[in-house]
Amino acid sequence: MARYIFITGGVVSSLGKGLASAALGALLQARGFKxxxxxxxxxxxxxxxTMSPYQHGEVYVTDDGAETDLDLGHYExxxxxxxxxxxxxxxxxxxxxxIAKERRGDYLGATVQVIPHVTDAIKEFVLTGNEGYDFVLVEVGGTVGDIEALPxxxxxxxxxxxxxRGHCIYIHLxxxxxxxxxxxxxxxxxxxSVKELRSIGIQPDILLCRTDRPIxxxxxxxxxLFCNVRESAVIEARDVGTIYEVPIAYHNEGLDQEVLAAFGIDTAPQPNLTGWNEIIDRIKNPExxxxxxxxxxxxxxxxxYKSLIESLxxxxxxxxVKVNLDWIEAEIFEHExxxxxxxxxxxILVPGGFGPRGVEGKIKAATFARERNVPxxxxxxxxQMAVVEAARNLAGIEGANSTEFGPATEPVVGLMTEWLRGNELEQRKEGGDLGGTMRLGAYQARLLEGxxxxxxYGSTEISERHRHRYEVNTAYVSRLEEKGMRFCGLSPDGILPEIVEIEGHPWFVGVQFHPELKSRPFEPHPLFASFIEAAVVQSRLV
Incomplete structure (x- = not known):
């Protein structure tokens, strides 16, 4: 039977509950637990x-097409x-x-209330599908005291x-x-903060205290004494140089041992942290x-760009090697x-985004990389902007653009209204809802041999996660391929372009999907590993 660990936050937001949850999960996993x-x-x-990245940060996409919180990226x-x-x-x-249930009449005769209906729905979500797991870690977003978090x-x-009894504990960060x-x-x-938490009936078992110095x-x-927890359960969560040090730091402070003690587990094996130590060594001692x-x-x-940063x-x-990031706002290149x-x-890496702001700057970045042989x-x-750049400057298609930014005389990139997921046709309307209507989740692609x-990749069959509404128009493929832009990855039906590369260039690759969502410290995504390898070669030339 699964045991439950609830991680809550107090004092201020953005303390790193997601990272703490992920690190604790990694420690328990390293001890052999599922x-x-x-x-x-x-x-x-x-x-x-539908939220702005400035409001919420990255939207993390799962294999099954869910748009989720970026903390799920930490978990993975x-x-x-x-x-x-x-x-x-x-x-x-x-x-x-x-509300859908209420309209159908599922609650016929009842007054629908926060307690028990909303809380029961939350409980059902938390408790469902946990068969076969030893521990289920549940992070509660926000900060204790927030009105919206009370249910x-x-x-x-x-x-x-x-x-x-003994199957549920609470950790307060x-x-x-x-x-x-x-x-x-x-x-x-x-x-x-603990007083606020106790006032709603929750007594934390462990305090995880963020600090920049020893406690x-x-x-x-x-x-x-004042928070009614054992002194050994006051865990120091001091700032570290890299997030991949967090599991080691928490273990050294006794977090995982304290969690097991709270559950009355005293026979668990010590965690195997060899892999984490190797990662830290590579980060701290680059060549x-x-x-x-x-x-x-x-x-x-x-x-x-959280997943992007980690993938690099x-x-x-x-x-x-150490990867230094030089952040450049694309709009600058529209004027300079x-x-x-x-x-x-x-x-040079040009990431995803939505809307017309800065796209001409992204096109100029692609031009610079192509002409100067920079990876x-x-x-x-x-x-998409690399394809538009090639259409304009290699194929001579002067009006090349994307219809995402308005009417285009040469719609090299256009709105996608239907596509296949396996054998099922998915359709979207141009004026329909924005939420959850993109091409989302994992899709197969076939790569050109050679x-x-x-x-x-070492393969011609891949699966990658997508999040987009617009696609490269295949009507322009032949004209672009004549000028050296190779469409080397397509959807299995051959309709949707997935990957482009420029022949004769040291490393010029564009992908329609988001490879950063599948990169892991122990399994770096092959595209990012290869891109950085090309950058290492370039560093010897500059």
Missing amino acids: VRLRKLDPYLNVDPG RFTGRPTSKQDNITTGRIYQEI FFEAIRQIGNDQP TLLPFIPSAGELKTKPTQH PKDERRKLG GEVTIAVVGKYTGLKDA AHGGIANR DPTPFLEHVHG YFGICLGM SKVADI
Whole structure:
């Protein structure tokens, strides 16, 4: 029978509950346990798919096509276990399902209320499908005290009562701020946060305290006394140099041992952390370094590119080099020559995005990479803009553009209204809902034998995750291939272009999908490993 670990947050947001959950999951997994991680998000959006990256950060897409919170990316990277739409739920989705039931008459005669109907729906989500798992880690988004999170806190409180004794614990992640003028860490915010949590019926078993310096023994003792937890259960979560140090740091502080003790488990094997130590060694002792320019639209908020950042780091791990990122807002190139910004870099990556802002700058970045033989990696919109650039500057199609940005005389990229998922035809209307209507999730692709990407993958059959509405128009393929842009990856039916590369270029690849969503520190995605390898070669030429 599965045991449940609920991770809540207090004092301030963005403390890293998702990372803490993922790291704890990795530690339990390293001890031989089977773990599952899930996320409860209190916002009213059905999913984050329609939210601005500046509001929410990256939208993480699962194999089954769910648009989810970026913390699911942490879960997958740290445990290697794929997540699904059943691992993330929002208030919006809960209410959508409850209101649909009410309209159908499922609650006929009853007054539909937060308790028990909303809390029961949350409990059903948390408890369903956990057969075969030893531990289910459930992260509650937001901060204790948030009004919108109250139904979730009530639901996890009820689960604690419903489960057999010893099958449910609560971990509370808080902040211990350091006040320079006082010269000390302050425990009062954590005390108040725990008081708020206890007022709604939840007593934390473990305190995970974020701090930038060691916690004195007296302060640990004070936290234990005032928060009603054992002193040994006050765990220091100090800042580390890389997120991949977190599992080791937590283990050294005794988090996983304290979790097992809270469940009364005293016979678990010690965790095998050899792989994590190897990752840290490669990060801390690189044999070189490269600089990658990321020409994007949301560079003001790095969380918008969370999986991308980690995938580039994984490429560095694979090649044992440090990857420095040079963030460049694409709009700059619409007014300035890109040469001063790009002439020193060893690779150029143009990521995905939506809308017309900055696209001409992305096109100029592709031009620079193509003409200067600098390794280029275009992802989703970055691939589409590389195709538009080639259409304009290689094939002489002056009006080449995407209909995403308005009417185009030469629609090299156009709106996709139907496609195949296996044998099933999926259709979308141009004026339909935006939420959940893109080509989402894992799709198969076939690679051209002998192409660069087929060599990189070591296969001609791949599966990658997608999130887009627009596709390269196949009517232009032959004209582009005549000029050296090879369409080396297609959907199994041969209709949708998936990958392009430029013949004779050291490394110029554009992909319609998002490979960053499947990269792991122990299994770097082959495209990122190869891209960084090409950047290493370029670094010797610059």
